[in-house]
Amino acid sequence: MADSNFIDYVKIFCRSGKGGAGSRHFYRAKYIPKGGPDGGDGGRGGHIILRGNQNMWTLLPLKYQRHLFAGNGQSGSGGRSSGKDGDDVIVDVPCGTVVFDAETGDYLAEVTEDGQELKLLRGGRGGLGNWHFKSATNRTPRYAQPGEPAIEKTVILELKLLADVGLVGLPNAGKSTLLSAVSAARPKIADYPFTTMEPQLGIVGYRDNRSFVMADIPGIIEGASEGRGLGLRFLRHIERNAVLLFMVPADADDIRAEYELLLNELRQFNPELVDKPRVLAVSKSDMLDEELIEAITQELPEGVPHVFISAVTGFGLQALKDMLWREITSEDNRLLAEQAVHRRLDGRHRVPDEDAFIFENIPAPVPDEDELAEGEDEEWDDLDYDWDEDTEPIDFSN
Numbered sequence: 074m075a076d077s078n079f080i081d082y083v084k085i086f087c088r089s090g091k092g093g094a095g096s097r098h099f100y101r102a103k104y105i106p107k108g109g110p111d112g113g114d115g116g117r118g119g120h121i122i123l124r125g126n127q128n129m130w131t132l133l134p135l136k137y138q139r140h141l142f143a144g145n146g147q148s149g150s151g152g153r154s155s156g157k158d159g160d161d162v163i164v165d166v167p168c169g170t171v172v173f174d175a176e177t178g179d180y181l182a183e184v185t186e187d188g189q190e191l192k193l194l195r196g197g198r199g200g201l202g203n204w205h206f207k208s209a210t211n212r213t214p215r216y217a218q219p220g221e222p223a224i225e226k227t228v229i230l231e232l233k234l235l236a237d238v239g240l241v242g243l244p245n246a247g248k249s250t251l252l253s254a255v256s257a258a259r260p261k262i263a264d265y266p267f268t269t270m271e272p273q274l275g276i277v278g279y280r281d282n283r284s285f286v287m288a289d290i291p292g293i294i295e296g297a298s299e300g301r302g303l304g305l306r307f308l309r310h311i312e313r314n315a316v317l318l319f320m321v322p323a324d325a326d327d328i329r330a331e332y333e334l335l336l337n338e339l340r341q342f343n344p345e346l347v348d349k350p351r352v353l354a355v356s357k358s359d360m361l362d363e364e365l366i367e368a369i370t371q372e373l374p375e376g377v378p379h380v381f382i383s384a385v386t387g388f389g390l391q392a393l394k395d396m397l398w399r400e401i402t403s404e405d406n407r408l409l410a411e412q413a414v415h416r417r418l419d420g421r422h423r424v425p426d427e428d429a430f431i432f433e434n435i436p437a438p439v440p441d442e443d444e445l446a447e448g449e450d451e452e453w454d455d456l457d458y459d460w461d462e463d464t465e466p467i468d469f470s471n
């Protein structure tokens with residue numbers, strides 16, 4: 074997997090920009106000895122923003138950009154000048170990216186649509202300059218607000234492919250062969266287990282120019298929930314699917330047992346997967362005659378619609394598509410898919426290599442400009458700066 078371009082799990086460290094400090098400045102000019110406070114506001118710190126991009130299909134670019142830092146806001150200055158806002162960092166991610174808090178594993182948010190912007194971390198607000206604080210009783214406020222501090226957070230981004238139908242089956246069940254038969258996708262097909270190493274999407278054409286998306290994921294084996302085989306690493310990609318298509322080959326020893334095994338592994342990963350509508354396809358049915366089909370039908374598990382198919386001869390494929398389409402478009406199932414809740418990222422769902430990622434070379438925050446300029450206003454503090462009761466304060470409001 075090391076040289077794969079398909080990255081669906083990445084841990085990154087983000088820091089928003091801190092707000093700039095408000096200025097404590099007093100206006101002074103020739104013949105205007107007591108110009109009053111005119112310190113401007115600090116600029117807003119930069120946000121960290123994720124933006125959905127439908128042309129992306131992997132989180133790979135983020136793998137090489139583990140630290141995201143937004144710019145700090147600049148401090149305000151005299152003449153009510155506001156400081157410049159810090160630069161935002163906008164990162165493109167594929168649609169279907171889900172964000173988790175890396176420490177607690179809690180679900181935070183998700184990006185599902187092209188162009189959708191998700192404010193991951195808000196930049197600190199800039200502080201108010203001292204002119205905001207002048208009042209009838211205090212006409213020489215010598216203080217201004219500091220900017221809000223930056224926020225730091227480590228998050229895990231998980232990509233969950235957005236497909237309508239997810240294929241679930243043991244290795245060699247014929248999942249990739251089916252995908253290549255019904256769509257233009259050309260996954261690798263071979264008679265050894267784990268031919269498919271990473272998920273693949275295909276668009277399946279249906280009647281009247283309609284279509285739906287099917288996701289082929291690597292085979293699941295018994296004990297996958299404990300990490301055997303390719304583990305459950307890729308099951309996240311069927312969490313967002315509307316329908317699950319279980320595939321059991323016709324030459325399996327016990328079709329019902331194999332079906333239960335798959336169901337059980339899914340349940341271990343995320344119990345909610347079991348609530349999804351399912352369809353059972355008995356693949357490689359070209360090896361069966363009518364008598365056998367009848368015999369097998371008696372043994373199939375109850376409560377799940379089934380269909381006999383052969384990706385090689387095309388037998389049963391139209392019936393399968395009809396069945397899937399019915400499930401995808403059914404009102405109840407749509408609601409279910411929309412309400413899908415993301416499970417927490419607990420031990421079983423983590424990718425240890427990725428989690429061991431160490432925070433090296435994180436640059437320290439940029440020193441606060443305002444602290445550097447601290448001495449600036451000092452001389453003003455010595456001034457006896459009382460207003461004459463009759464003098465009208467200068468009106469800056471326009």
Ligand SMILES: Nc1nc2c(ncn2[C@@H]2O[C@H](COP(=O)(O)OP(=O)(O)OP(=O)(O)O)[C@@H](O)[C@H]2O)c(=O)[nH]1
Binds near residue numbers: 248357
């Ligand atoms: N006779 C027959 N053989 C099939 C059919 N579908 C797939 N096969 C064969 O079954 C073997 C496995 O097919 P794949 O499509 O690679 O299986 P898979 O489920 O994607 O397997 P993994 O990617 O390893 O999980 C291949 O040798 C296919 O030629 C079918 O409908 N009829």
Ligand SMILES: [Mg+2]
Binds near residue numbers: 249262268269
């Ligand atoms: Mg395959």
